[in-house]
Amino acid sequence: MASTDTLLELEQAGLIALDDSPADASRALARSNGSRISISNPLIACGIRQLQKPLRRRAHIRELIDVYSRDPNGLADEDQLRLLAWRAEVSPGELTESDLLFACQLAHSRNDLHAAADFSYAAWMKYKSPKAASLFARISISLGNHSAACAIADEAPDDADELQAIAARGLMLQCMHRDAETRFRHLTEVEQNRCQGILMYLRGDYRGCIDHLSKYLSDEDPSHRLEAAVFVSASLCGAGRPEDALDICEQLQNPADSNRSTPFLLYAEHLEDMRCIALAQLGRLDEAARFLSTEYNRSLSGSNSHSDARRGLFLGETLLEMGLPRTALEYLSLSDAYSTGWEVLEWKGRVLELLARHLLPGEWVVEAPGMEVLAGDGLGHLSSNAAVVNAWQEVSNSKFNQAAEILLTEAGSQMRRQAYGEVARLVHEMGRLGFSHHTTEFWEIPLQGSYLGAKVGFAKAIASSDVSLLRRAAATFASCGANLYAAEAYAELSRLYTRLGNDRASTAARQQAASLSSRCEGAVTPALRMLAEVNHLSAREREIAGLVSRGLSDKEIADALILSPRTVGNHLYRIYRKIGVADRRELRARWGKIHL
Template sequence: MSAVATSRAWPFVGRAEPLAVADAALDADRGVLLVGPAGVGKTRTAGELLARRAAARDTVRRALATSATVDVPLGALGPLLPPWGDRKGEPNLVQWAARALVARAEAGARLVLGIDDGHLLDPLSAAVVGQLALTRSATVVVTARSGAPLPDALATLRRERLLERVELDALTRPEVEELVAASLGGQLDGAAAYRLWHLTRGNALYVRELVSAACRHGTLRPLDGVWVWSGDAPTHGLDDVLDDRLGALPPEDRDALELLAFCEPAGTDLLASLVDPAVLDRLDRSGLVVSEQFGRRIDLRLAHPLYAELLRGRASPLRVRALNRRLADAQEAIGTRRARDRLRLLLWRLGAAQSVDPAELCEIAERVLPGDPATAGRLADAAVEAGGGFDAGFLSARVLLAAGRADEAEALLATLEADTPDRGVRLATTRAQNLFYALGAPEKAAGVLRELDAGGLDTDRQLTVLRAAVLSYERRYVETWELLAPLLVDVDGGDPTTLWACVVGVTALRGCGRFDTLAALATRGLALAAALADRAPEWQRMHLAMGEVSGHAFAGRFAEGVRLCEQRYEEALDAGLTGAKIVLGGFGGLVLFLCGQVRTSAHRLRDATAGVRIGAAPLVPVLRAGLAQSTALAGDVTAAEAVLAELGDPDPEYAPWIHMARAWTAAARGELARAVRDMTAAADAAEERDERPLTFLMLHGLVRLGVSDDALVERLTRQVDGVEGEYARAALAHARALAAGDGPALDEVVEVFATGGGLLLAAEVAAHAAAAHRRAGRVAAERAAAARARTLAARCEGARTPALDLLDAPDDLTPREREVARLAARGLTSRAIAEGLTLSVRTVDNTLSSVYAKLHVAGRRELATIDLGA
């Protein structure tokens, strides 16, 4: 598949606004000047404009100006002109060339002349272009590089407002993602899109070359239908492109750029003893280096991230060692006044193969681990090699945790032996948290904490949090919260123990269904994590962020949950947190499902789980189940069934989610009875585990499928008792109104869900309301509710559910009749229908007879011609 990226023509994406401005100018018979830096996509945008003009029957001609033709008279336009001998004595070359170009246009068609790299036009060609534009004999589309002076003729056209200047900026990150996904023919992993955009800064040329190189080298490859990035950025395919900027530099300039590649951003104090100030000034003025001022300090960096990638990639091992040694010696000479200086000095010493104190390596690695696990891992490995003992081994295990390699981390943690009570506490609590949150083994987690020697705890508060953690691992959520609540009165001014209490408290509140309280506590916990001097571990921040999102979403503030998830996801990517893809990206997909954005939900869930094996983390089976249900409701039942087959028989831990996914997949197939059975199994599995929030979610799923009996209402009433937020209240109101056939009450529920952003839920309730109004003979109310349902459903990315099918199905069929009729219309025999719905064949035949009579059809063949809903 990697050949796709190198051979397929790259699509044209984005640029809607500049194209609209350019089209308007061309429609007004004015020219267009497309300006932007090298590689931004000027030529491609000009090509799109010219293709549109050709489609409108204009005569399009294109010319290319180059440095080789800049001193050749008519060098750029020569290929478009007849031989000079055809001038027939015409002494004015400009007029002859202009007339010749116009004469070569098709009869009655407007001539549109495209000039690439117009800043390199030779004077005579520029004069011809100016003549054509001034006399309105042709319309011109010119590209030019930012900052390059234009020939006088083009500058005159700009002053006369005969050329509309259109600035082309770099592509945005969504545009980069769209471009690459279209070229590869498949979805691009969110983290890969982030890295591509960061490396290329949206430069279209760099994007294309980097993606092509990454595909060739296997750095970018498809996993589970998603293109995922792994490893370093290959620069081999970019050599020719970047050498235009870096290839012809004098040795002293090249040396300075290499140093910057290994130390950026670098202060002038560091570079003063290594680089001649005149060299830095020259590089700054040439645009290869940029400088930024922070108070009295000036930092320098390379003008583009790919310059550093190329220079580092080309340096030999011996050269790398020499550069690191020079940088380390220079830093040692000026001292390490800032924390950043100490880190860089250590890394340069390691790069120069010099000995470093393992205790210092561990100290600095601890500091950088939350925000830069890759660098922390390098320091930890060096500390282990240098004989760093327990601290180095423990640090290596935490690096594995930060990289999402929870099973490897547990294997390492289990081998470590703590020689002090304090180290014993840190080892046991880290193991327990990994076992519970990452490996889904609450019993083992609780066992590790029970065996802990509490003598290493400094305060009674730590002991209380430890006891609460054991209770939460045992799912005794009410007791957990009762123990923790007194410690969380003042979170804002807390310490690491308070933060640990927040994390455990989030788990307890979610288990209790205290969603409003959960959202508030998680937000305060995140603020505390950011304020602490020592940054909180990644898993704590991820858990708090997921708690914040789930608190809002399951309280009925679905849109706010999505907004927060997107915000926290971006923040996590910026911080280099590897767990963001699964935790925040994936959980956001689950919330998007409730909002009704089923295709976006499937996209996000596919991204979150690509290349991650089932069982790698407890959230993965949940996310794969979510992918199945989103895919099914988006219309691809076959793909949903493939995901469910991969999940296999549900583990009790994930049974509610997998049964629910099976239910929505069955519903998408039109098998309502099976859907109800699976959703009931989901609710039963959640209730068995005393997961009340999950139970109410599955019970409301039954309501959404159309189940409307008093027993379900009573059961749902028990489950939502004490659950905070509008979602639980609205779900119960939905169940009661559906059972009572109360259309006006259902109308009220519609607005509750719609206000919170649960558009699919709102659309389904509106469809139920329309049916209730119809049965009551309220024609106007029925039409209003149906219109509301269709309006809401139109914003749900094509989602189809049994409730929405009510809008299109014949009015007078019962749900059972509709289900049997849909299966018969698909060609199933009465026996097959009976086996699928657990009915007798006679019951199926009797039901079909009733359907035929109501719809006035003679049999199955005519039944297949009627719209019975999806």
């Protein structure tokens, strides 16, 4: 047998060529021809990765391994991971299962999930241990590779229950709920209960999710505690209980439950996201945005290609709430190169992106996904978001009755589910779009925090002409950093003051609205559009208002002016908004007092 030195000389002379495609279980580690090796010294890196032929490179790597191995206990985590990666390339057969699993844990702690998956896969292929299979399946789900998790679950029958449960979670995150149910149907009662609780959240049954998963918040297994905390806190936010959700997130955020170095805890960063959602619902928008921005930038330095998009999605949602739709779009516009890896979050990103585009004049807006599509995919927790987008779409097409019906129907559905946080959102949107008179039945819902209360109070104040309540809602939005909502509230307050004959207060409120809206990146909403028009009616609108004051119906007005009834209805919608009335009766009562 030829010595290594002899082979090196033959290779340098071009007389032999090494096939550097490994055929064993380490192929995933070495598939990039050494590109996973991290070397601090640029000269060594250049020599090993680019200039040296395979045998020469491997010889140099062995020399480096020898140097690094002289004091293994003194190596930092980064150096230990580098050493293990080198050993996996040049002598994979010498690595024990403990070596590979330790390397997996180190890679995971550095947020390099691709390397962690490679090490766990190598451990599974060589040693076929349940632990290696479990790690690979969980990390695959984190990377959005549910098919790999399902494949290893089907290939490793010795620990089928745990692996089937992991695979079921991956399928749920990919919106394949029927396939998930097939997998967890035959598991233990406890595991079925946990899977069913997750499914209830995804389908918008927050009460059911809370009932199913709350008991696991004190489970001995930290992964069970963390998973329960993520979905229970998300459900509590949907139920209008952000204070309770924040309590859970902060109780579970301790070293034992959020240690990123433990690969089986897949939800650590998502508990932080839920905490930020709770903060946002409590009006602590700036705090949530700062944290998410820091974590987003941190994720950019890691090797988990989906982590940045997931963090960016929640950051974009918070920025949208703050009235910054253009900046939010930078994080919400997902693509093949910038994706979350989980279909459940991809849907959320699509809906939020459409909503941001509706706020910006001139932005291209595609047709919003219908609520029935989301319901069909089991994404009931996004149905209120879809309803809001669809309502804005109808308003942009001058279909105001349809828009009001969409929001009212969805609010009723969420009310029956006791999803009061979603109801507050929908009631607020009805107020923003001019349908506040439809919101009466939702005014007394139980909510935690002044911010959610201000959303309902905004619509209630407009419908009941309550100056004091509207002023409080505007001040709450402004103090929370929700500048767009505050601008709209002050614009409505200006119109209300005008109706009451208080021109001085009206001017002050209008100036406040203009100042706040200038910080909203050019966002345009019905309330701000009416503010820009300074309540002036066009000649056609004055004509129609006069006919209404005489008692004519839409059809009679349409016949008289040779218009369609729909066009008359659109004019009336704008008249109501400009004058600040809710219906024909109020318009007739106030028409004689209006100064045009």
